[in-house]
Amino acid sequence: MHDIITxxxxxxxxxxxxxxxxxxSAGGTGVQMLNALGGKAEGLLDQLPANVRDGLTEATERALRLSVQAAQGTRRAVPDQKEWINTAVxxxxxxAGGFGGLPGALVELPATTTMLLRAIQGVAAETGFDPATESVQFDCVRVFSAAGPLDFDDGADLGFLSARMTLTGGAMQKLIATVAPKLATALGQKLAAQTVPILGAVAGAGTNFAYTRYYQQIAxxxxxxxxxxxxxxxxxxxxVLRLRSRMSDQIS
Known part of the structure; x- marks a missing residue:
């Protein structure tokens, strides 16, 4: 099966x-939303309990492995949705996760990761690629290697687009292991925002809105x-170099 549609x-x-x-468009949305909720990138992770921080990378890697299977599996039953629907879900x-505080947010994490990956696959299909092929699934996961919206650099670092890995046996597992620490940091910031007393549900909704918008744009x-x-x-x-030059010209 070809991975690209003519x-x-x-x-x-x-x-x-x-x-x-x-x-x-990827930059700014998340920062503005989180700032409106009173959240800031600096120090958010420190708000999480030590045992959660220590296990975050492992939990994220596990969630991402499961999500790769689940996201592709749902495509057989549920068609791709418009981006605003993905964001709404x-x-x-x-x-819901933020309403339950940190325990609820931890339960919500795998579902959100699956939805994010499914949204990324939808963009791939919209662009003309077949998400069922290995190389496209590979690139869908690579989208997560971009910084989260709290760390958006306005074009200063587009290295995740240039870094290529050979599609050999175990390449996807190696990629997930590589992406997981960065994604864990992003999702850790999200979890911390969801632990805000009273505002947990609002923070959970706001951060998921920001992250879904961000990763769809990066896709x-x-x-x-x-x-x-x-x-x-x-x-x-x-x-990539020409894109970087465009971004540099616009922010210089």
Missing amino acids: RPPLDTDTELDRIAKHYR TTALGA HVQFGLRRLAVDADLPQDEL
Whole structure:
């Protein structure tokens, strides 16, 4: 089965402008939302109990492994939804998890991770790629290697797009092990925001809204560049450099 669906080629500069717009849109939304809730990136993880912090990477890696299977499995029964529906569902999950405090948030974590991955797969399909193929599933997980919205760098670091791993036996497991620590930090910040007394449900809804918006936008960047590399017959690394240059010009 092919991992890409044929469609008319796109103008390179126009498409890079569109991708840059998605990248800019990823930044800011989460920070503004969390700041409105009184949350700040610095010190959020310190608010979590030590035993939760210590086990966060392992729990995230386990949730991501399960989510890879679950997200793909649900595609057979439930069609891809519009991005606003994905955001609404994860927002509701976050509210429910935050209402139950830290125990509820920990229970909600695997469900939210699955929904995030499913939303990323939906963007891949929208861009013309088949999420059932190994290489596309691989890149869906790689989207999580971008910083979370609390650490968004406005284009200073697009290295996650350039880092490539060979698709050999066990590559997905190796990728998950590599992505898990960074994703654990992002989700740890989310969990900490959900422990805010009284505002836990609001914080849970707000952070899930921010993270779903963020990763869907990053997925548009990931698969937009991959698609453009095929259409324009250009190395993806070259396109990443051109995208970085665009971002630098706009923030300088």
